[in-house]
Amino acid sequence: MTALEIDALDKTYGTVRALRDMTFDVRAGEIFGFVGSNGAGKSTTMRIVLGVLAQDSGDVRWDGRPIDADTRRRIGYMPEERGLYPRMKVADQLVYLARLHGLDARAAHASMERWTETLGIAERRGDEVLKLSLGNQQRVQLAAALVHEPDILVLDEPFSGLDPVAVDVMSAVLRDQAAAGRPVVFSSHQLELVERLSDRVGIVRAGSMVAVGGIEELRRTEHRRWSVQGPPDASWAADLAGVRVVSSAGSTTVVEEDATAAADVDQAVLHAALAAAPVREFALVRPSLSELYRDVVTADLGADTGSAAEATTARGAA
Secondary structure, three states: OEEEEEEEEEEEEOEEEEEEEEEEEEEEEOOOEEEEEEOOOHHHHHHHHOOOOOOOEEEEEOOOOEEHHHHHOOEEEEEOOOOOOOOOOOOHHHHHHHHHHHOHHHHHHHHHHHHHHHOOOHHHHEEEEEHHHHHHHHHHHHHHHHHHOOOOOEEEOOOOOOOOOHHHHHHHHHHHHHHHOEEEEEEEOOHHHHHHHHHHEEEOOOOOOEEEEEEEHHHHHOEEEEEOOOOOOOOOHEEEEEEEEEEEOOOOOEEEEOOOOOOOHHHHHHHHHHHHHHHHEEEEEOOOHHHHHHHHHHOHHHHOOOOOHHHHHHHOOO
16 A cells, blocks of 8 residues: 655745656655755655645645644654754653654653664763764664654655664664555665665656666666676677677676667677687676666756756755
């Protein structure tokens, strides 16, 4: 069942169109990676989901119903600009936030203990937030998003500034939340992490969703490529029917099938390479999320009216 739906959102700041027909969904039990350049509209979308901003048009729905104030109390939100009280002690702050979301005192205290333990900051419960390292402040911010046991998680750059150990801890928490059936949407510029953690990814450009799907789905290309390591140069592939040489560096050659390629052209490639020299590696080449991202966000930029100006102007708004 679809849990969180963002349907045709539009948002304009003055002459800047920050969102244009922004549409995607985040399913129950799914981790959705939300990626795009600064000013692309990620934070604006999240703030509309939270009710911090109002859209000009479009809808946000939870299980098919418009999101209202009661539903928003069940969202765990982690803003990009951290929203903690710097001089308040960690435990007091988390209990206070849990009570604001409707937990009674006992449940709020128990949840605070659970999440500070899980996130490795139990020994910091009596410290003021301003006295913590940036990484530990980030852990407290995630605890603040989780302490009221939300039904939905919306996290804006949750991995920013974290060391590798803290990244692993936070990743495990997000996987556990998704495994419990909660939809999780997070934005990040760390594309290798997004690729590793996400069930599906949405790539945003100039306020619109321009690519969305599972990692393997997005990595599929129109024409297959193979990397062949072994023959000392690419001469073995020069006259091979159905493929062209994309690159050649030393003993590694990358070839791509063309429109005339037969279904079993991969076998022809391998046989031709073996006839030239022993083959040490033969592998299908698929683009990484980083390569996909670069291709998508730079494609047809001239067609996005005012996109460069919008990206600069909307940076503060989005």
